[in-house]
Amino acid sequence: MxxxxxxxxxxxxxxxxxxxxxxxxxxxxxxxxxxxxxxxxxxxxxxxxxxxxxxxxxxTAKHRCDSKKCSQMAISLSAESREKVDEIVNKAIKVGGLEAAEPQNNEWMYGRSFEDPDGHVWAIFHMTESSASND
Structure with missing residues (x-):
């Protein structure tokens, strides 16, 4: 494990x-x-x-890609609330990050994303309790 x-x-x-x-x-x-x-x-x-x-x-023996031009992955982190999602992403933009995509908003999940100064994409999201369970 x-x-x-x-x-x-x-x-x-x-x-x-x-x-x-x-x-x-x-x-x-x-x-x-x-x-x-x-x-x-x-x-x-x-x-x-x-x-x-x-x-x-x-x-790694592989060539590193330029993360400002291409993405190999996005790092996703869950937040405790929609407000926390906005707080983190707004702060990231304020200190030099870039908003990476339009906010995603549906009844079970809210998310936004930003690029850090190196171009790595960070998705911050909040899921409702009912969506997180395996009912």
Whole structure:
């Protein structure tokens, strides 16, 4: 059984990325952080490693794509309320992110997304209690 999730993302400017995500309220684990990368804490079992491009490249033989031009994935995070979705995305835009798509709004889920300074897409969503259950 998998016990923790670590997502590795290449970043062009580590300091700028740390400042951006700090503004969104994220914290970092200093034990897993140095001048080449940092461990951003999403929750007690989920983390995003923001790695300099040179360090990231050590983990793969594949070419890294330019995340400003193409997407390989979108990182989706659930929020506790619709208001929290708006708060996070509005703050991301205010501190240098870009809104990535039109808001998604239906009776069971509300979501918005933004691009961070490196072009990675982050989807923030809230689902109603009834949609999250497996009735």
């Amino acid at each position: 998998i016990t923790q999730l670590f997502v590795n993302l290449p970043v062009k400017d580590l300091k700028r990325s740390i400042e951006f995500f700090t503004e969104l309220g994220f914290e970092f684990d200093p034990r897993l952080s140095d001048e080449n990368g940092t461990c951003m804490i999403v929750n007690k079992d989920s983390f995003v490693m923001l790695l300099t491009e040179s360090l990231f490249q050590l983990f």
